[in-house]
Amino acid sequence: MMKLYNFFRSGTSHRLRIALNLKGLSYEYVAVDLRTEEHLGDAFKALNPQGLVPALVEGDKVLTQSPAIIEWLEERYPGQPLLPSAPDERARVRAMAALVGCDIHPINNRRILEYLRKQLGCDEAAVQAWCATWIEAGFAALEQQLAADKTRGRFCFGDTPGLADVYLVPQVESAHRFKVDMTPYPTIVAIDGACAELDAFSRAAPAAQPDAK
Amino acid sequence: MMKLYNFFRSGTSHRLRIALNLKGLSYEYVAVDLRTEEHLGDAFKALNPQGLVPALVEGDKVLTQSPAIIEWLEERYPGQPLLPSAPDERARVRAMAALVGCDIHPINNRRILEYLRKQLGCDEAAVQAWCATWIEAGFAALEQQLAADKTRGRFCFGDTPGLADVYLVPQVESAHRFKVDMTPYPTIVAIDGACAELDAFSRAAPAAQPDAK
Structure with a gap:
């Protein structure tokens, strides 16, 4: 199952949760607490050196940047498309x-x-x-x-x-x-x-x- | 021929000029002078209500937002791709x-x-x-x-x-x-x-x- 590293109030995290839900994809929720600057700690930066949520992990792949992740979801999981075809x-x-x-x-x-x-x-x-x-x-x-x-x-x-x-x-x-x-x-x-x-x-x-x- | 409404020093305009060139697409250069706030004038806002350069015009189509325009170029003119295939x-x-x-x-x-x-x-x-x-x-x-x-x-x-x-x-x-x-x-x-x-x-x-x- 995919893991979504995110924070409840982050707008880009929220985006990704909607996209995953619209596509009917389930994911494990991994909270990264921006209030305690967990995103700037070594553990999260090992995953995403930029220190920004969200990051989506599938197997050994780490995807970053919500616009890129959403286009990837659209290409990898074309069911319930988020974009029209023309x-x-x-x-x-x-x-x-x-x-x-x-x-x-x-x-x-x-x-x-x-x-x-x-x-x-x-x-x-x-x-x-x-x-x-x-x-x-x-x-x-x-x-x-x-x-x-x-x-x-x-x-x-x-x-x-x-x-x-x-x-x-x-x-x-x-x-x-x-x-x-x-x-x-x-x-x-x-x-x-x-x-x-x-x-x-x-x-x-x-x-x-x-x-x- | 496509028309590119843009400003020499605008980074998003610059992006689009590179993308068009890499794809070997020629275009008419239409300068919109940000120094005199031409982008906020009625003429340009009739084209793009957001008042931001660049805008790309093909026939009666007006395309805005450089990330969207570049993806459109990639789909409409797939020769010399800007993205890998996987x-x-x-x-x-x-x-x-x-x-x-x-x-x-x-x-x-x-x-x-x-x-x-x-x-x-x-x-x-x-x-x-x-x-x-x-x-x-x-x-x-x-x-x-x-x-x-x-x-x-x-x-x-x-x-x-x-x-x-x-x-x-x-x-x-x-x-x-x-x-x-x-x-x-x-x-x-x-x-x-x-x-x-x-x-x-x-x-x-x-x-x-x-x-x-």
Whole structure:
């Protein structure tokens, strides 16, 4: 069975849990506690020298970087695909995923916020304003794109949850944590709600994980 | 012919120029001047509501987000592949690309540095320290990974330039701009040098673009 080294509140870990669940793949949950900096310890760094969660281990293979792992899952386990089949549609879906995965998430993750606090002396209000800025910029663009798509069903693309939803839902979770007003993004809120009804998403939620205490 | 809306110094634009060149695809160069905030103007936002370069236009299709565009190029124009064929190897290469594309580049791009300067009052030394922190963290992990790969040839993976090199070379360019000491990363320096010898890379370099004045 695959082992997922992850942390309940990490957005990239959350992504991977959703992807694994959508594909119907079971995995062993291995918690890496970011609060005690377990990810920077020798044991985890022996697995992933970059010291970042998540890492997925299958046999003697260690996979890192959630975008690469998800594409690997899609290629190795093509059942319940996360991407449509036509290249143009795949590009659309991957662009939505990249908007979240490159333009929002990396700017608000733990090590960045620690730098803002410790090196730049930001207080919690400044940290929250920072996070809100990037989440709002990304969500505004995504909302516009989703609202303009007349062929869209209940999810980011069509009527089946896929790659873009895998990225979006953890980002909405993080937006709530940073108290972002979601009113300007009704389409995103509706998609997040549609996902929340599905077992693959509810089982992947941070609060449902064993290390969420 | 495809049109590439881009800016000479943008790392994600640079990436795309390399990918197009490696695939032997010609394109019309459309400069979007980030210095005068042309990317935030109505004309460009009509094309890409997110207001970010690059965008690739083919016929009536507008593609955004460089990771999605590069995967699209790989699927639509499979000649001169940027990725190996085995899923495990593809995951390795994509992980190196994501290390640069998610964990380094987005944190140092223009809008972030403007925020540091204008909202947080950082001076240029503080901005440079910020950039160096994330470049060095990423390069240290990548260097370790590359140096440990006994099957590696002259490039990030094997003896043919590919996806990871497409991401790495623009990031090295940016590291030079932010005066990062490259001494600790001899493998990265060697790979960057091997790439620089190739026409596909030298033609894509920022200084070789029409808007680099």
